[in-house]
Structure formats: C-alpha cells, structure tokens
Amino acid sequence: MTAQFIAPIPLASHLSAARITAFAGHRAEQCRIEVVAETGSTNADLLARIAGGVHSRTLNALTAPTLLVAQTQTAGRGRAGRTWLTAPSAALTFSLAWPFAAPLQALVGLPLAVGATIAEILADFGVEVQLKWPNDVLHKGRKLAGILIETATAPDRQLWAVIGIGINLAMPQQLQEQIGRPAANLPLPAAQDRELLLGSLLSGLAQNMRQFESEGLAAFVERWNRLHAFAGQQVLILDQGKTLHEGRALGIDQIGRLLLQTDAGDSPLAIMAGDISLRPKEG
Incomplete structure (x- = not known):
C-alpha cells in the first residue's frame, strides 16, 4: 500500500526551527529541521516523502536526515498498530528520518538504542527515567514517552529509519482515563523550553545513530540494562x-x-x- 501524504499546516510562532537548530549544535549540522502546527502523523509524512523519491513532483523528498516536529498529531501511531492518543499541546511529538548505510537486519535493536538516548538526554535535564522493554520510557513507574520505528527503502534503494517519538508534557486527566492507565508528564523545568529539549534530543540522536551504524546495538546494551525498569523483577x-x-x-x-x-x-x-x-x- 502506498503511503498517503497529507500536507501539514505550517507552525508560525509556537516553535522555531532556527532555535532548535542552534541548540542542536554541530552534531546535527547535517540535519534538516521542520516544524508544523498540525499533521496526522509525522512518521507517515516522512515515510511518504521517502517513498516519493528525489524525482517526486508532489512531495518534498528527503535528501538528508530530517526532524519533523508537530505541535499536534491527529493520527499518531504506536507499536503494533495501536493509536497514540494525545491532545493539542499535551505532548511533544516528532519523528527523525535517518538514512542508514546498512542492511535492514542490522537495525534490529534500534528502538533500544533510541530509548537509551532519550533517557540519557532527559537525565541532563534532571529527569530520571527508566526503560521498559522494548520501547517505552517510564518516569516514576508511569509511561512518559513511547518510540515507534518504521523503515522504508527509497526508489534509489537508500534504507531509511523513521524514528517516531512522543513525550507527554501535560496529559489531561480525561485523556488518561481514555488510555486506561496512568501516564507521566515531563516535569515542568524540563518542559519549559521545548526548543532546547528538542535540540538536545536531536544532537544526542544524531551522535548515537552514527554510533549505532558503526557499532550496532552492542554499544548500547550496557547503557540500556543500567536503566532497565524491571531488572530482577x-x-x-x-x-x-x-x-x-x-x-x-x-x-x-x-x-x-x-x-x-x-x-x-x-x-x-x-x-x-x-x-x-x-x-x-x-x-
């Protein structure tokens, strides 16, 4: 089935791609950063652009690692086809499309490397989290963030991983009841400057995706196990x-x-x- 692309609504003032770029620094200097007010799914948008290829006349095809940030997602997805429920401004929702010079099977374990990266960056902001296998980030035993990684091969045969991440900022009680289990919110000090947080996450992800490509999951196993939420349980x-x-x-x-x-x-x-x-x- 061909991925369907719905043109996102540009975001004028809530988040600045330029500020995110500045905070990301040199580690992410090859990455494009795009910010939109609303879209269905940042993962779906990037996958559609990969499928379109560099010769597509209708889509802005990807030629470099690209971070797509949405103020609101209306059709976010979780693992195993589940719906990622959120509300406007309740979560930080973004996807990073990253090209890999490796076979598809080499990306086994990538969600675990991404989880360790998120945890390490959040620790720099004073937020202590733990990791739940295979793709959740917990804060005080409740889900704070989720990861969904999808892969696609472009018409030029370049393999891409699209790394979708959702981090709860201020989850309304009604939405938590709809989800059916308590969720954690990002502590206020870390959530106050979303552009700084996004820039830091992009910098850490860019560095660690390069390390994953060269060293594989082996470079992250000990790091993940140190943060294992249910070790010994x-x-x-x-x-x-x-x-x-x-x-x-x-x-x-x-x-x-x-x-x-x-x-x-x-x-x-x-x-x-x-x-x-x-x-x-x-x-």
Whole structure:
C-alpha cells in the first residue's frame, strides 16, 4: 500500500526551527529541521516523502536526515498498530528520518538504542527515567514517552529509519482515563523550553545513530540494562492479553532480546519483541 501524504499546516510562532537548530549544535549540522502546527502523523509524512523519491513532483523528498516536529498529531501511531492518543499541546511529538548505510537486519535493536538516548538526554535535564522493554520510557513507574520505528527503502534503494517519538508534557486527566492507565508528564523545568529539549534530543540522536551504524546495538546494551525498569523483577510476557511466559527479567542481550529466567530451565529464555508486551506481575 502506498503511503498517503497529507500536507501539514505550517507552525508560525509556537516553535522555531532556527532555535532548535542552534541548540542542536554541530552534531546535527547535517540535519534538516521542520516544524508544523498540525499533521496526522509525522512518521507517515516522512515515510511518504521517502517513498516519493528525489524525482517526486508532489512531495518534498528527503535528501538528508530530517526532524519533523508537530505541535499536534491527529493520527499518531504506536507499536503494533495501536493509536497514540494525545491532545493539542499535551505532548511533544516528532519523528527523525535517518538514512542508514546498512542492511535492514542490522537495525534490529534500534528502538533500544533510541530509548537509551532519550533517557540519557532527559537525565541532563534532571529527569530520571527508566526503560521498559522494548520501547517505552517510564518516569516514576508511569509511561512518559513511547518510540515507534518504521523503515522504508527509497526508489534509489537508500534504507531509511523513521524514528517516531512522543513525550507527554501535560496529559489531561480525561485523556488518561481514555488510555486506561496512568501516564507521566515531563516535569515542568524540563518542559519549559521545548526548543532546547528538542535540540538536545536531536544532537544526542544524531551522535548515537552514527554510533549505532558503526557499532550496532552492542554499544548500547550496557547503557540500556543500567536503566532497565524491571531488572530482577517477576514479569509477564503477554500477547493480546494472553500470558505467553512468566519469569524474572534479567536484561537484554546483544541483539535486543529480553532475557527471562523461568522455572522451566537453567538457561534464560530469549524473547523477541514482535507484537508482545511486558507487564510486571502483581503481588
């Protein structure tokens, strides 16, 4: 199915691409930064532009890493086709399209590297977070941010990863009730200057995407495991609400699988992400 592109509404005064660029610094000097007021999905927009290729007359094709920031997303997506629910100004929603000179299979574990990057940048802003396998960022046990990575190959055969990130800023109570579980908000000091935060995130992501391309997930395994929210805890691995496995979460291995110590054997069970989810065991 061909990706559908809906022209986003330009954002005049809320966020400045120039300020984000200035805060990002030299690490992101090759990156384009675009800001819009509203769009359906920043991931979908970038994927459509990749599919259009450099000869497309209707789309602004990508020729360099591109950060697309939206004040509001009306059709945001989460993992496994889930809807990312938000409200105007309730979240920081953006996507980074990054070209990789590597085969698709080399991008296994990329969400974990991105999660570690977000956590490290937020720590610089005084926000301590933990990571929930495979793609959530938690603050005080509640979901603060989510990651959705999609890949596409352009007509010129260039492989791109589109890294979608949503960070809660001020989640209304009504929306939390609609989601069905409590969510965390970014503490006010870190949320006050969104352009500084975005610039810092882009700088960290640009640096770490280059490291991931050259060193793979191995460069991030220890960093992720230090931030593991459920290390040593009993957890359930679920598929559409059905428990597949139960055991003690140990951490991730060199290709991003969750290692689970079960009662079934001496060797840990290695769990691939897929569409499954993790929950701490109650009681």
